[in-house]
Amino acid sequence: MTYIKVSEVSKWFKRRGHMTEALRDIHLELAQGTFVSLIGPSGCGKSTLLRIVGGLADVDRGEVTIGGLSPLEAQSRKQFGFVPQSPALFPWRTVLENMNLPFEVNVRGNSAAKLVEREDPVELLKSVGLGDFVNAYAKELSGGMQQRVGIARAFGSGAPILLMDEPFSALDEITREKISYQLLDIWESHQKTVLFVTHSLREAVLLSDKVVVMSARPGRVAAVIDIGLPRPRRAQIEDTDEFHQYVAEIRGYLRDEWKSS
Ligand SMILES: Nc1ncnc2c1ncn2[C@@H]1O[C@H](COP(=O)(O)OP(=O)(O)O)[C@@H](O)[C@H]1O
Numbered sequence: 139m140t141y142i143k144v145s146e147v148s149k150w151f152k153r154r155g156h157m158t159e160a161l162r163d164i165h166l167e168l169a170q171g172t173f174v175s176l177i178g179p180s181g182c183g184k185s186t187l188l189r190i191v192g193g194l195a196d197v198d199r200g201e202v203t204i205g206g207l208s209p210l211e212a213q214s215r216k217q218f219g220f221v222p223q224s225p226a227l228f229p230w231r232t233v234l235e236n237m238n239l240p241f242e243v244n245v246r247g248n249s250a251a252k253l254v255e256r257e258d259p260v261e262l263l264k265s266v267g268l269g270d271f272v273n274a275y276a277k278e279l280s281g282g283m284q285q286r287v288g289i290a291r292a293f294g295s296g297a298p299i300l301l302m303d304e305p306f307s308a309l310d311e312i313t314r315e316k317i318s319y320q321l322l323d324i325w326e327s328h329q330k331t332v333l334f335v336t337h338s339l340r341e342a343v344l345l346s347d348k349v350v351v352m353s354a355r356p357g358r359v360a361a362v363i364d365i366g367l368p369r370p371r372r373a374q375i376e377d378t379d380e381f382h383q384y385v386a387e388i389r390g391y392l393r394d395e396w397k398s399s
């Protein structure tokens with residue numbers, strides 16, 4: 139059953155007097171609890187699409203619904219957690235205090251997640267390998283560790299949909315590989331709906347149920363590939379022929395895009 143429905147969405151930006159077409163006729167139907175990656179050349183509108191789904195930008199044509207709600211309605215019901223490129227942690231707070239941020243009551247008296255049953259933040263931190271850093275200050279952590287706090291926090295926030303915009307792009311390759319397995323583990327035990335922007339073919343195949351390949355600007359959907367690899371997935375899956383075939387298939391679509399742009 140469709141949960142997130144993006145129907146014929148187009149988006150333009152006006153810049154220095156002329157219009158840029160960022161997205162053209164995007165159509166996607168995503169089921170609840172699936173992990174979906176968006177992959178495509180820089181500037182093809184991946185971040186814009188994520189922002190539209192999350193109610194942070196509007197469309198010029200078409201419609202987005204989330205379980206029948208508009209993105210703004212879904213946003214007001216705290217349906218979204220965002221994981222940006224660098225996590226928004228308070229450096230002088232401890233890791234645990236940063237984990238608690240979504241649950242703090244803000245000035246309007248709304249806590250971002252007050253309606254949900256809380257998950258133990260320490261358990262969440264353990265699941266991303268940070269059990270020993272619960273009381274460390276965020277500023278003492280490496281970039282990879284900070285990003286893991288951001289991920290653990292998003293999974294514990296109660297939001298059923300996580301929008302992740304290149305969350306690993308600032309990390310070195312080895313850290314990035316490790317963190318992708320931690321994301322795989324935490325996702326497999328939570329099964330939230332995730333929209334994940336990445337430039338990494340291996341991350342897309344390792345993590346996803348569906349990979350959406352986007353074309354160069356104006357962003358269109360070039361291909362949607364269902365990744366049929368069994369779950370739970372473990373590191374060894376990367377050595378299988380099936381894994382390599384998926385990577386090659388996606389690379390093929392991306393190459394077609396380079397040729398035509
Ligand atoms: N706020 C904005 N104002 C003007 N142009 C924008 C804005 N946001 C994005 N764009 C343009 O829209 C296109 C898509 O951008 P973006 O969604 O950031 O792409 P991606 O995330 O795939 O790299 C780019 O050409 C970008 O310059």
Ligand SMILES: [Mg+2]
Nearest residue numbers: 184185186303
């Ligand atoms: Mg982007």
